[in-house]
Amino acid sequence: MKRNNHNLRFLYSALTAGVLLGLLSSCSSSEGNTSDQAAKTPAGVEVFPLKKGMLSSEIQLPGELISFQQVDLYAHETSFVKKIYVDVGSEVKEGQLLISLEAPEITSRLSGAESRWKSQESIYKASKANYDRLLETSKTPGTISPNDLDQAHARMSSDYDQLQAAKASYREVTNSLDYLEIRAPFGGVITSRNVNPGAYVGPSGRGSERPLFTLQEQKHLRLVVSVPEVYTTYLQQNDAISFRVKALPQDSFSAKVKRQARALDTRLRAERVEMDVQNDDKKLLPGMVADVTIPLPSRDSTFVIPKTAIINTAEGIFVIRVTDGKAERVAVQPGRTSDGKTEIFGALQEGDKIVTIGSEEIRNGSTLVTKN
Template structure:
C-alpha cells in the first residue's frame, strides 16, 4: 500500500515539473518592451545591400523556341512503274544534283525507240524526195505535205519514247544527303513507293513565332542566336522571311531564318532555344527584379537615405530574367535597397552591409 502511494507522489512531482518547465522556463529571456531597439532580437537597424543607380545600355531581347528544318527536303519517288535493275547510292551518303540513283527496266522502250528511229530515217528520205519533186512540179503540194507530216509525227513519237525512258531513271533533284532506302534491286517500283529521303540542310532553316506586339521590330536581315540540345555551340542565323499574316489563335507571326551548317551540327527536326534581340536601349536604369515591390496601382522601391529606408514610387518598363527597367522615379546616384526588403518599413533604420556599383 505504501509503495503505491510513493509511486503516485513521484508521478505527481514529475507532472508538476513538466508543467513548470513549459510555462515558466525561459521567462527571463524575453525582451522587455522598453528594450526594443537596444540591440535585442527585435528592432534595431535592418542589414541591407544597396545598388548605386547609374545609366546603362540594355539589349531588349526575348527568349523563344523554334524548330530546325532542312533547306530542301523531298521523298524520292518514281514517275514510272517497273522492276528495279540497279541502285546507285549508299544509304547516308552525299549525292550531287543530277546524279543517277535508281534504274528501272526499260529494254522494251529501247526497242521501241530503235524501231521508231528506222521509221524516222525512212520518212526523212521520203520527205527529201518529195521536196525535190515538188520543186520540179512533179508532185502536188498535198503529197509533199503528207510526207512532211509523217516525218514530224514519227519524230514526236521518238521524243515520247525518250521521255518514257527518262522516267525510268531516278536522279537527285538537288545536292544533299540521302537517307535509308526502302527498295531493293529486283523489287517492283511504282509512283506510290517511297525510295528514300533526300535532305539538304546547309544552310539550315529556323522557324519560330514572335508575339504580335514585336511585329514592327521583326524585319528581313535581323539576327538571332540559338542553341540546340545536340551541341554546346551557339549558332547564329539571319531572318530572310516573315509571314504576311498573324495567327488569329495565338496572336503570333511566323518568322524564318537561315543558319550556316557547313559542319553538319544542325539536324532537321531539332528543337531550338532562340534569343531574339529586338532593339537596344542606349541609356536607361536597370535594377534587380526583387528590389521592385508591386502595388495595386503602381510599383515602388526603397532607397537608403540618411540611414533610413524611404519609399519611392517608380514606373517600370521591360523585364529580363534578373532585372527590370525603371522609366521614372529614380535618378543617378540613388541608393536602391536590393536585400532585406521584407523587413523594411517606411523610415526604418538600415545598416548598409554592401554597396553595389
C-alpha cells in the first residue's frame, strides 16, 4: 500500500513538471514570434526631393614662394676678378655694375685686331684708288683694256670684303672687353656671392664651378601651388586666394591666379598654378612655404544632397531612390563636400525622392514606407 502511494506521488510530480515546461515553452514561442514580427515590420524612412544647387567650398594646399625672376651670373670670358662692388643682401638696380674683371690677353687681341683693321683699310684705299684711276683713263678709247678694268674692280671688291672682316674681328674683341664688366640684368637682391678679388673665373665648368652671384627679384614673387586633378576645373584666371606663412602667423596675404600650366604633372597628378604676390616691404622671402586657401565657387548648378544619403560599398557608391514605394540603388560619382553636403553626378532627375540616411541594409526592390 505504501509503495502504491509512492508511485502516485512520483506520477503527480512528473505531470506537474510537464505542464510547467509546456507553459514556459508557449510563452517563449509567443515572445519570439512577436520579436520577429516587429523586426519584419518596415519602419518609415525619411526622404527628400532631389534639387540642384550651387555648392561653394575651399581647399587648403601647401604652396611655395619663389622669386619672380632669378639668375645665376657667370663670367663670359676666362679672366680674373678685379673688383667687386656688391655683396650678399645688396639691393641693386637694373644695369648696375656688380663686378669688374681683367684679362690681359683680351687687350692684346684687341691691339692685334685694330692693327689688322688699319692695315686692311690701307690696302683697300690703294686698290680703290687704282680702280678709280683706271676707270677714269678708260674713258679715252683704246687706253685701258676691259679685262684690266675688271681685274682692278675685283681686287678692290676683295680688299673691301677683307676690310669688313677685319672690322668685325675688331668689334668682336671689343665686345669681349664689355663682358669684363658684369651688370645686373634686372633689379633685385644679391642672395649669393662665391668669389673674391683675384679669383680665376670663367664660363660654367671653365674656372667657375659655381656662379659669381645669384640675383633674385624679391619685390615681386610667385606663389606656386600644385592643385589636384579633381579641383582643376574650378580655378580660373584672376581668382583671388589667401595664404599664410609660418614666419608671420598673425598676417594674412592675398594673391590672384595668373598662370596655369594646363597640364598635369605625371608624378603628382596635379596642375601647376602660379599667383603673383607684391612684396614691396620684403616681409616675404623666396623659399617660404605657404598655407594656401583656395576658394572653389560653383560655376554650374549640380545636384547637392546630404552627405548621409551616400552609401559607399565595395560594389560602388550609391544613393537610394524611392520609386512607387520600392528602393532602387543608383550609382553616383561624388564631387565636393562642404558643411555636410556633397555634390553628386549620376543618372538622376530633379524631383527624385532620395533616402536621407542611406543604409547598406536597404536592397534593390525593398518595400519602403516613406516619410517626409
